[in-house]
Amino acid sequence: MGREDFTNEEKEIIDKIRQSSSNYKVPKELEAENIVNMLNAKGNNMEYVKYDNNRGKKPYKKFIPIIALGAAVAVAIIAVFAIPHSNAYQRVIPSLGINQPAMTLAYAADYKEIRDVLNAANMIRGDKGSYIDGGEWLEDFAPNGSEKVM
Amino acid sequence: MQVNTELVRRAKNGDTQAFGQLYELIYKELCKYAFYCLGNDEDVKDVVSETVLDAFRSIKSLKDPNAFGAWMFRILSAKCKRKLASYVDKTLEFNEAFDLQASPVRQDPANEVVNDVALERAFKALNPIDRQIVSMSTFAGFNSKEIGELLGMNKNTVRTRLSRALESMRTYLR
Numbered sequence: 659m660g661r662e663d664f665t666n667e668e669k670e671i672i673d674k675i676r677q678s679s680s681n682y683k684v685p686k687e688l689e690a691e692n693i694v695n696m697l698n699a700k701g702n703n704m705e706y707v708k709y710d711n712n713r714g715k716k717p718y719k720k721f722i723p724i725i726a727l728g729a730a731v732a733v734a735i736i737a738v739f740a741i742p743h744s745n746a747y748q749r750v751i752p753s754l755g756i757n758q759p760a761m762t763l764a765y766a767a768d769y770k771e772i773r774d775v776l777n778a779a780n781m782i783r784g785d786k787g788s789y790i791d792g793g794e795w796l797e798d799f800a801p802n803g804s805e806k807v808m
Numbered sequence: 809m810q811v812n813t814e815l816v817r818r819a820k821n822g823d824t825q826a827f828g829q830l831y832e833l834i835y836k837e838l839c840k841y842a843f844y845c846l847g848n849d850e851d852v853k854d855v856v857s858e859t860v861l862d863a864f865r866s867i868k869s870l871k872d873p874n875a876f877g878a879w880m881f882r883i884l885s886a887k888c889k890r891k892l893a894s895y896v897d898k899t900l901e902f903n904e905a906f907d908l909q910a911s912p913v914r915q916d917p918a919n920e921v922v923n924d925v926a927l928e929r930a931f932k933a934l935n936p937i938d939r940q941i942v943s944m945s946t947f948a949g950f951n952s953k954e955i956g957e958l959l960g961m962n963k964n965t966v967r968t969r970l971s972r973a974l975e976s977m978r979t980y981l982r
Contacts, residue, residue: 661951662945662951662952662967662970667974667978668970668971668974670978671974671978671981672946672974674927675844675927675931675942675946676946676947678928679840679947682836682839682843684835684836685849685852685853687853688839688853688856688857690828690829690832690835693828693831693835693857693860694824694825694827696857696861697824697827697860697864698824700861
């Protein structure tokens with residue numbers, strides 16, 4: 659190993675670090691005797707020791723990926739099922755093969771009269787988007803006094 | 809460092825006792841270096857154990873017996889570098905490790921690693937790479953060129969960072 663030229667100020671700091679480290683107590687497991695025992699036990703079978711990467715870390719850190727995954731799933735569920743006019747609702751639901759008119763009908767639970775009329779007339783079967791896109795058409799079926807759908 | 813070539817020859821033939829004697833010559837410096845890089849004893853145990861196992865398996869590739877110490881430090885510094893990269897929050901890890909309440913090392917009064925609190929704070933204020941550079945220079949005795957080769961950096965960059973780190977520590981201690 660070659661030598662490095664240090665200024666006096668640098669030497670002073672390096673000496674301080676060396677001095678302060680002189681009290682460092684080497685972990686017992688790393689004493690030469692224990693290392694020889696470890697080599698006798700593991701050194702010859704040419705297998706790496708498995709180390710737990712989470713050792714020494716705070717316990718909650720192990721759960722961060724699980725919590726993050728749970729939060730992502732929760733957000734996805736909210737996006738798909740709780741926001742009827744969102745892109746997720748309009749596109750993901752049909753792409754999953756779920757009958758969108760049936761879902762929009764569920765959304766229209768507040769318009770009970772309309773839902774009853776539609777159910778009775780069986781007008782929505784297989785007619786994708788008829789509720790959302792065909793607001794005016796549906797309005798014709800709404801009983802007097804009900805709110806305008808779209 | 810002068811090393812008994814007979815010990816190296818025996819270690820190359822799989823003699824664990826001989827390897828243990830070689831290890832005994834440098835293990836304190838190895839552990840100090842790892843501790844100052846990583847900041848906690850658990851990781852020190854991991855990296856030093858891995859270093860010993862790797863070194864013992866590959867000691868046949870060691871050509872110059874007198875380079876045993878430098879060779880061990882090279883293996884260890886690569887492992888420390890990898891360990892530092894694996895930390896999710898390096899600053900947090902190190903700060904926690906040096907925390908007066910949290911550090912297991914600190915709980916034992918006989919094991920006062922850094923007895924100068926100001927120096928301790930100055931050291932932990934360095935970023936992980938600078939800590940590694942200062943540790944390599946202080947404990948392993950590597951020069952800037954050798955540190956640069958190990959860390960994949962230009963030797964001038966290493967020298968500049970080393971100077972700045974030491975200067976920053978000096979300023980901190982004023």
